[in-house]
Amino acid sequence: MNKAVIYDMDGVIINSEPLWREALIHCFNQVGFDFNQQKCRITQGMRLMEVVEYWYAEQPWGHKSLEEVEQNILQKVTELILEKGMAMDGVQESINHFKSKGYKLALASSSANSLINAVLEKIGLTTTFEVVNSAEHLPYGKPHPDIFIRTAKALDVLPKNCIVIEDSFHGVLAGKAAIMKVIAIPDDEHRGEARFAIADYQLNSLHEILELGIE
Missing domain, CATH: 3.40.50.1000 (HAD superfamily/HAD-like)
Incomplete structure (x- = not known):
């Protein structure tokens, strides 16, 4: 069998979950979204694009597109994992x-x-x-x-x-x-x-x- x-x-x-949280908080705060550990827990396990879309629907931001924010987060978490994963x-x-x-x-x-x-x-x-x-x-x-x-x-x-x-x-x-x-x-x-x-x-x-x- x-x-x-x-x-x-x-x-x-x-x-990697602590590193994901660090990347999310860093990148969302850069676009003026007051992001924190508790918000990270709400979308844990979702795909990154879904996480970005979820929080944009909750509190839209300007200056950067959803795709740009997604790529910034992916780049940041990859850097963190390669550094200390x-x-x-x-x-x-x-x-x-x-x-x-x-x-x-x-x-x-x-x-x-x-x-x-x-x-x-x-x-x-x-x-x-x-x-x-x-x-x-x-x-x-x-x-x-x-x-x-x-x-x-x-x-x-x-x-x-x-x-x-x-x-x-x-x-x-x-x-x-x-x-x-x-x-x-x-x-x-x-x-x-x-x-x-x-x-x-x-x-x-x-x-x-x-x-x-x-x-």
Whole structure:
């Protein structure tokens, strides 16, 4: 039986959520939008274009187009990741564990392809995943299941035989909507929230995957 594990990227294999927040706050403040940590949490897990559109609808700005702001944020977060991005604890251990059990491995991220490539290069995982997918140019991003369904098809694995590893609620919803098992590893600020109960497993870190007894 073919089986697969599909990793999210930001907040799952790389500790990039704080860097995303830094980039968002910096770039939105540049256009006169009073942005903060709390606002970052509201749009966590969405594609960058959706984040920019969401906040423009809330508080329109002048001087720069939405596309310019999007590119500025992408450039800033890429710079921050290349400067100080670090892999999440337990990434390599979990990868080795699933490989030993015969799982195919894939990455499915809301981030742009250029950022995915930068992250994989930064943390030394450029040859790890059989399939790498970005929702950047898909009709719908998470929580729509499209990216996970496409990834399973590319792997030639039935969705029911896939495990998704996610940190955001949008990602968890997408995994469940794709009829996949979901491991949720929320960050410290979201851990314990009742809404994550829809996941099949809720963990504190990737290290705990080895204790689940998944075959």
